[in-house]
Amino acid sequence: MGEQPLFLERKRYRTRRLMDVVRVVPFVCAVLWIIVPLMWPVEGAGTTLSSALRYVFAIWLLAITACFALWRRTRERTGPRG
Incomplete structure (x- = not known):
């Protein structure tokens, strides 16, 4: 059985962390x-409906x-397939 290195090479390590993200x-x-x-408005409390919808759209866009x-x-790091 071959000896496996204690640490991964830098490129492979960063690619794995990127895949974790x-x-x-x-x-x-x-x-x-x-x-x-x-966030939905509740009689006098909370935010306006337009603010809540902007939040939904912002999260979706993000x-x-x-x-x-x-x-x-990840495509740049792993290279094109095919």
Whole structure:
């Protein structure tokens, strides 16, 4: 059985951490979306409906942008397939 190195090479380590971030993004977005019901207006309290909808749209846009950016970075690190 061959000796495995104690540490991974830098490129492989960073690629693995980047993939960990890709796996966590949906959970972070889900937590941010769970906050939405707390923002709905309740007779004189809470935020306005337009502010809550802007929040929903901002989280949606942030999720799409983050997924696209992370996809590009992982594609650059792993190389094109095919």
